[in-house]
Every structure is written in structure tokens, then in C-alpha cells.
Amino acid sequence: EAQVTQNPRYLITVTGKKLTVTCSQNMNHEYMSWYRQDPGLGLRQIYYSMNVEVTDKGDVPEGYKVSRKEKRNFPLILESPSPNQTSLYFCASSFTGMLYEQYFGPGTRLTVT
Amino acid sequence: KQEVTQIPAALSVPEGENLVLNCSFTDSAIYNLQWFRQDPGKGLTSLLLIQSSQREQTSGRLNASLDKSSGRSTLYIAASQPGDSATYLCAVRYGNNRLAFGKGNQVVVIP
Numbered sequence: 043e044a045q046v047t048q049n050p051r052y053l054i055t056v057t058g059k060k061l062t063v064t065c066s067q068n069m070n071h072e073y074m075s076w077y078r079q080d081p082g083l084g085l086r087q088i089y090y091s092m093n094v095e096v097t098d099k100g101d102v103p104e105g106y107k108v109s110r111k112e113k114r115n116f117p118l119i120l121e122s123p124s125p126n127q128t129s130l131y132f133c134a135s136s137f138t139g140m141l142y143e144q145y146f147g148p149g150t151r152l153t154v155t
Numbered sequence: 156k157q158e159v160t161q162i163p164a165a166l167s168v169p170e171g172e173n174l175v176l177n178c179s180f181t182d183s184a185i186y187n188l189q190w191f192r193q194d195p196g197k198g199l200t201s202l203l204l205i206q207s208s209q210r211e212q213t214s215g216r217l218n219a220s221l222d223k224s225s226g227r228s229t230l231y232i233a234a235s236q237p238g239d240s241a242t243y244l245c246a247v248r249y250g251n252n253r254l255a256f257g258k259g260n261q262v263v264v265i266p
Contacts (some may be wrong), residue, residue: 085244086256146198146199
């Protein structure tokens, strides 16, 4: 089954404790992206990647890191999480051609205390 | 910067009525527009994708139109059902494969 998977689905952590949220897709998509969703602010893009070893900042990259060492994986790293990073995070992927739709993962609900 | 607006933010309709959801975007240089459905606390389900060269797309009771020059899209849901209650999001693909979302139309269909 074609899908985007994220792990963990739920995470409660403390301020400053490094964490990684994994994202994996099995559709051979070149493009992958991370979003956060907050009440009243909607979905905002954090980082995106056009292909392996190619990443770029989205609208809200501060406090996040990403890497793209393999085509199927695009982990999101929070080196020193803070409470304002409490949010619902989504990973998405697609082919890079403009004709293609984006596929979203199920989301990761992160709480930083 | 591309900005996407969805009006109304929330609406309630009686079962059986047609739903009309509006999406506007500030920069008409888009590649495509995608409508999603999101249930509370859940992920995004893709409903329809309209390419910039297209005027509309249809899937079952759903029909989406696109007027790129005026920066508008409309999602029509015919004969609404309680199961259509959800938040509907539109997103435009532009620039270097960027995606900009509206904040959504929160829909409640009353039985």
C-alpha cells in the first residue's frame, strides 16, 4: 500500500531534550516536506526537500533541522525543543512534477513541557 | 509571498443542502490547487487536484472549480450528509514546489 508513515504518532517530552520524528514514504517520491499545524494559524511549511541531499527552508524553520540521506526518509530533528514547538506535525511527499498531488502522513502530536 | 484565504471559516447546513466553500489566493502563478478534508485530530485526505490549466474537477458529489486569473477556487459538495462534517482545506502549489494552505472551512452538517 502506497503511504507516508510517521513515528512516533504521539510524543510528550521536556524542554531541551533532543528528539527526532521520522518520516518514510514508499512511493519513490523525490519531494518531501514537513508542516506544523496550530489552531488559528493553519498549516505552515517547516522544511522541504527536492531530492536526496537537497533541502530548503520553508516558512517557519527556526528550531528545526532536517536531513535527506535516502530518498524514502526525511526525519525532522528538534535539537532543543521548547514549549512553543508543541504542535501537530505532518510529513508529506510527492513527485516533483507540477501535475502531482501531495500525500500526507497521519501526523505526530508533540507536546513539550 | 503566497497567501491563501478560506471563507467562511465555519458554517452549518441542514442535511441535503449543497455546500459551497471558497478559497482565494494572492498570487495567480500557481501550478495546481488541491482540496483536502481533515477530521478532528486526524491527517489530511486529498479530495481533488486541479491543474493550473484546468477549470474544474469532479469526483462523485464533489466539484471544484478554478479561476486562476482571479485567484479563486470553489468546492461544491452536492446533497450534503452528516458524514461530510469536517474541515476542508485548500492548498496551492507555487514557486519551487512550495505549498501554501488556507486555514480551512469547518463544516457541520445537521441531520
